[in-house]
Every structure is written in structure tokens, then in C-alpha cells.
Amino acid sequence: xxxxxxxxxxxxxxxxxxxxxxxxxxxxxxxxxxxxxxxxxxxxxxxxxxxxxxxxxxxxxxxxxxxxxxxxxxxxxxxxxxxxxxxxxxxxxxxxxxxxxxxxxxxxxxxxxxxxxxxxxxxxxxxxxxxxxxxxxxxxxxxxxxxxxxxxxxxxxxxxxxxxxxxxxxxxxxxxxxxxxxxxxxxxxxxxxxxxxxxxxxxxxxxxxxxxxxxxxxxxxxxxxxxxxxxxxxxxxxxxxxxxxxxxxxxxxxxxxxxxxxxxxxxxxxxxxxxxxxxxxxxxxxxxxxxxxxxxxxxxxxxxxxxxxxxxxxx
Amino acid sequence: xxxxxxxxxxxxxxxxxxxxxxxxxxxxxxxxxxxxxxxxxxxxxxxxxxxxxxxxxxxxxxxxxxxxxxxxxxxxxxxxxxxxxxxxxxxxxxxxxxxxxxxxxxxxxxxxxxxxxxxxxxxxxxxxxxxxxxxxxxxxxxxxxxxxxxxxxxxxxxxxxxxxxxxxxxxxxxxxxxxxxxxxxxxxxxxxxxxxxxxxxxxxxxxxxxxxxxxxxxxxxxxxxxxxxxxxxxxxxxxxxxxxxxxxxxxxxxxxxxxxxxxxxxxxxxxxxxxxxxxxxxxxxxx
Numbered sequence: 001x002x003x004x005x006x007x008x009x010x011x012x013x014x015x016x017x018x019x020x021x022x023x024x025x026x027x028x029x030x031x032x033x034x035x036x037x038x039x040x041x042x043x044x045x046x047x048x049x050x051x052x053x054x055x056x057x058x059x060x061x062x063x064x065x066x067x068x069x070x071x072x073x074x075x076x077x078x079x080x081x082x083x084x085x086x087x088x089x090x091x092x093x094x095x096x097x098x099x100x101x102x103x104x105x106x107x108x109x110x111x112x113x114x115x116x117x118x119x120x121x122x123x124x125x126x127x128x129x130x131x132x133x134x135x136x137x138x139x140x141x142x143x144x145x146x147x148x149x150x151x152x153x154x155x156x157x158x159x160x161x162x163x164x165x166x167x168x169x170x171x172x173x174x175x176x177x178x179x180x181x182x183x184x185x186x187x188x189x190x191x192x193x194x195x196x197x198x199x200x201x202x203x204x205x206x207x208x209x210x211x212x213x214x215x216x217x218x219x220x221x222x223x224x225x226x227x228x229x230x231x232x233x234x235x236x237x238x239x240x241x242x243x244x245x246x247x248x249x250x251x252x253x254x255x256x257x258x259x260x261x262x263x264x265x266x267x268x269x270x271x272x273x274x275x276x277x278x279x280x281x282x283x284x285x286x287x288x289x290x291x292x293x294x295x296x297x298x299x300x301x302x303x304x305x306x307x308x309x310x311x312x313x314x315x
Numbered sequence: 316x317x318x319x320x321x322x323x324x325x326x327x328x329x330x331x332x333x334x335x336x337x338x339x340x341x342x343x344x345x346x347x348x349x350x351x352x353x354x355x356x357x358x359x360x361x362x363x364x365x366x367x368x369x370x371x372x373x374x375x376x377x378x379x380x381x382x383x384x385x386x387x388x389x390x391x392x393x394x395x396x397x398x399x400x401x402x403x404x405x406x407x408x409x410x411x412x413x414x415x416x417x418x419x420x421x422x423x424x425x426x427x428x429x430x431x432x433x434x435x436x437x438x439x440x441x442x443x444x445x446x447x448x449x450x451x452x453x454x455x456x457x458x459x460x461x462x463x464x465x466x467x468x469x470x471x472x473x474x475x476x477x478x479x480x481x482x483x484x485x486x487x488x489x490x491x492x493x494x495x496x497x498x499x500x501x502x503x504x505x506x507x508x509x510x511x512x513x514x515x516x517x518x519x520x521x522x523x524x525x526x527x528x529x530x531x532x533x534x535x536x537x538x539x540x541x542x543x544x545x546x547x548x549x550x551x552x553x554x555x556x557x558x559x560x561x562x563x564x565x566x567x568x569x570x571x572x573x574x575x576x577x578x579x580x581x582x583x584x585x586x587x588x589x590x591x592x593x594x595x596x597x598x599x600x601x602x
Contacts, residue, residue: 055407055468083463126358169542173559179372183362290450
């Protein structure tokens with residue numbers, strides 16, 4: 001855009017008629033572009049200044065120099081050596097000749113961790129089931145083309161919006177108070193959030209369906225429920241399964257940290273490791289979660305491709 | 316011509332598959348359902364979902380919900396400014412985190428795009444690198460950054476920035492790979508260098524896509540910025556978890572409503588910017 005403008009303005013031909021009109025229009029357009037760029041840049045700088053002020057981005061802090069004196073430095077370069085030290089502490093000492101013992105020492109709590117990992121995956125599974133049930137049931141009244149009337153549409157859409165706008169961790173804080181510490185609170189929190197997210201995705205799928213099968217069912221005397229069951233559900237099922245598997249992956253990630261507020265799963269171990277200053281545990285936990293998430297992502301991707309292929313074959 | 320029972324039976328004999336799936340498929344289907352229902356039932360038992368516990372929890376949930384009405388209104392400025400400051404910190408975390416992440420991700424995304432780096436070993440290594448960065452949860456990163464930069468929004472900004480580097484680099488490099496080769500060939504034909512080919516051939520094509528990705532991720536970062544405070548990395552989450560820990564549910568609900576309002580506002584604004592900038596871009600491309 002700007003490139004063509006620079007080249008054209010360098011050699012301006014002295015023409016009449018169409019060329020002159022083009023020149024005038026072009027100059028006007030360039031002026032407009034420049035003003036909007038300037039306004040955009042100024043707005044951006046204002047937002048940048050405001051956010052960096054409120055977010056302490058340019059904070060200066062005192063650091064100890066190697067010779068013992070104290071000096072004022074910008075916090076980011078001052079903090080990076082500390083970050084390096086901390087990351088170094090989390091890396092376990094692995095020597096080649098004693099590798100087995102070292103790894104056993106690194107994963108010294110593996111019995112507890114494996115139990116919690118199993119719990120994490122089960123939390124994700126149950127939350128996905130709850131989210132699918134809630135999202136599936138609510139997605140039909142929340143779709144513009146299927147809702148029985150306007151008020152039902154409005155209420156279900158607002159409910160889904162609130163359920164997905166509030167993060168899982170906040171729901172978990174509330175449910176931990178109500179249902180006491182444990183995986184049940186985590187299941188309900190992630191399930192509620194997943195209901196909101198899946199309900200939106202499903203209702204978008206529902207809005208894109210072919211309405212003719214529904215009209216056929218209606219013509220044969222079907223009720224609203226019959227129309228949805230026999231007209232809409234067969235069309236949306238492959239997409240719904242695909243979204244559900246994607247959501248399961250997201251829920252595994254969510255349930256691996258939700259234990260931080262006491263809602264069950266592996267997340268509570270992060271808190272334990274930091275408060276006991278067992279820093280190598282942090283890297284061990286990270287490795288466990290990384291491998292689990294990778295395996296689940298890979299498996300669900302394979303399954304998703306099969307489901308999509310199945311849908312294409314039958315339709 | 317009316318449908319009789321004998322005609323249905325005849326049709327069932329002729330095309331049995333239209334009435335019933337083959338036995339092997341049915342067995343597999345029932346086994347799958349039985350497995351899922353069994354697992355669900357076992358989870359209910361294992362997680363101790365007893366009716367008494369659910370009933371008691373719902374009672375408490377009702378008490379908590381009752382604090383929603385009437386909503387708490389902060390009557391003195393010092394309390395309210397604390398909340399406003401928290402919301403501002405959340406916005407700052409989302410904005411600066413997205414910005415920093417994008418600045419670092421842009422050069423990295425060039426390294427991961429097939430039509431810029433032809434050498435596949437380097438490209439695939441870089442791509443695995445993005446995956447590893449994306450595997451870090453924002454909350455865990457925030458815990459790490461708090462050790463280095465202290466409690467406060469800066470740890471949150473850096474946590475979001477680092478986790479966004481992986482996401483952005485992946486999305487940007489996919490956007491770069493999806494561009495058309497024709498403008499690049501045009502620049503090449505008129506004697507442009509490799510850098511000029513990227514600048515004038517590829518950049519104008521990916522700019523709207525990148526802008527759209529940035530806006531979308533900014534919206535999602537506003538949401539994640541609200542929870543970082545729970546571990547102490549600044550933002551409204553700190554106040555929220557503090558009020559919940561102190562059982563001041565009326566204030567907690569008001570904060571949640573303010574968060575929802577802010578998220579709506581940001582979504583609306585970024586939708587406005589998106590239609591204004593990207594809608595204009597597409598219109599220009601057509602002319």
C-alpha cells in the first residue's frame with residue numbers, strides 16, 4: 001500500500017483528464033490514509049503509556065552490583081539473572097553413569113503424582129461429559145433458527161455467555177467454598193465453563209444447518225422436539241464430536257492447574273513444590289503434564305480425523 | 316397407496332441395513348456406551364458425588380448467590396479506586412503481554428514458515444520450539460516470573476508474553492504459509508531482493524490476518540489476565556480471590572460483574588476495530 005504510493009509520488013506525470021482525476025483522487029486517498037495512520041499511532045501510544053504506567057512496566061529497582069554497591073536499574077534486565085538462577089534450580093542433576101538413580105530421585109513422588117495425574121484426566125473427562133450434556137441441550141434453544149421463541153433464545157444465550165466469560169479458576173474458587181475441597185469442585189467448575197464454550201460452538205453449528213429436513217419432520221406432524229431430534233441432530237453430530245474432542249484437550253490443560261485453588265488434580269502439587277522449595281519437582285511436574293497433554297492431543301487428533309472422515313463418507 | 320405392516324416387513328427383508336445397523340457395529344456402539352457410562356459412574360463414586368453432599372453444596376451455593384442481590388456498590392472512592400486499579404492492571408497485562416509476545420513472535424514466525432525458510436531441518440526444529448513454549452500454562456509461567464520480578468502486574472505481563480510467543484509464532488507462520496506466491500514473483504521479476512520480496516510481496520497479504528489474530532488473542536488474554544492475580548501476578552484476580560477468601564461475597568459478585576462488563580466492552584471494541592481496519596483492507600484489495 002505505502003510502497004506503491006511512494007513509487008507513484010516520485011514521478012508525477014503532468015497529464016489532463018483521466019490522469020489528473022486519478023492524481024487528485026490518489027492524493028486525497030493518501031492524505032486520508034496518513035491521517036488515519038497518525039490517529040491510530042497516537043491512540044496506540046496513549047494506550048501504551050497508560051498500560052505501562054499502570055502495569056509497572058518501566059519500574060526501576062535497586063540491584064546489587066558485583067562490587068557490592070547498589071544501583072538503580074530498569075526492572076526487566078535486572079530480573080533476568082534472577083530468572084536464570086531460578087530456572088537453573090529447577091533443573092535436576094542428571095549424570096550419565098547414574099542416570100537411573102537420578103531420574104528416580106527427580107520423580108521421587110511419582111506414586112502420588114501418578115494418582116493425581118489419573119485424577120486430573122478423570123476430572124477432564126467428567127467435566128467434558130457435563131459440558132457436552134449442558135452445551136448440547138442448551139445449543140438448540142440458543143440457535144437463532146431453532147429457538148422456540150425470543151425469550152428462550154435471549155436467556156440461554158446470556159447464560160452461556162456468563163458461564164464462559166468467568167474463568168474456570170474463578171468458578172473453582174466459588175465451588176471449593178460450596179462443595180468443599182476436592183475434585184468435585186473442579187469437575188463442576190470446568191464443566192460449567194465448558195458448557196458455556198461448547199454451547200456457543202454447538203449453537204453456531206446449529207445455525208448453519210440445512211432447514212429442509214426439519215420442515216419435512218414438521219410436515220409429517222413432528223413437534224419441536226421431534227424436529228430437532230430427527231432433523232437437526234443427524235446433521236450436526238460429526239461437528240459436535242470434533243468440537244467435543246478439542247474441548248477435552250483444553251479441559252485436560254485446565255484440570256492440570258485447577259488444583260492450585262484446591263479443586264483436585266495435579267495443580268495442587270505446584271503449590272506444594274513451591275512452598276516446600278522443592279524446585280526440581282516443578283520441572284518433573286512440567287514434564288509429566290507436557291507428555292500427557294501431547295499424548296492426548298495426538299490421540300484426539302487421530303480420532304478427530306476419523307470422525308470427520310466418517311461424517312463425509314455417510315453424508 | 317397406503318403403508319401396511321406387511322409392506323414394512325417386506326422392505327425390512329429387502330434392505331435390512333436401512334432399519335438396523337449390522338450386529339458388529341451395534342456391539343461396538345453398546346460397548347462404547349457401556350464403557351463411558353461405567354467410567355462416569357465410577358468417577359461419581361471416586362469423587363464422592365453423594366446426594367447429601369450435592370444437596371448441602373447447593374444450599375451453600377444458594378446462600379452465595381443470594382449475595383448477588385442487591386449488588387454491592389462501593390460508596391467511598393478509596394475502595395472503588397482499588398477495584399478500578401485492578402481492572403486497569405488486567406487490561407495492562409493483556410495489552411502489554413499481547414504486544415510483547417507479538418514483537419518477539421514476528422521474527423520467529425518467519426523462521427517457521429515454509430515459503431521463507433526452505434531448509435526443513437531448521438524449520439521443523441523451530442516449530443517444535445513453538446510447541447514447547449505453548450505447553451507452559453500461563454499460570455505456571457506467572458509462578459516462575461513472580462520469583463524473578465516480584466509480586467505485581469509485571470510478572471503477569473511477562474507470563475502472558477511468553478505463552479503468547481508460542482501461539483503467535485505458530486499462527487503467524489501459518490498465515491505466512493497461506494499467502495499467494497504471485498505478488499512475490501512480481502517483485503522478484505522487477506528485480507526485488509529477498510527482503511523486498513517479503514516486505515512488498517508477503518507483508519501486505521498477511522497484515523490483515525495478523526491484525527485479526529492479535530485482536531482475537533487480546534480478547535482472550537483479557538480473560539486470562541483476570542485469573543493471574545490468584546497466584547499474585549497482578550490484576551483484578553488478586554482482589555477477587557481476596558474477597559472470596561474473606562467470604563465477602565457481595566463484593567466478589569460485584570467484581571465478577573465488572574469483569575464480565577469489561578470483557579463485553581473489550582470484545583465490542585475489538586470487533587469495531589476489526590471491521591473498520593480489516594473490512595477496509597478487503598474492500599481495497601477488491602478495487
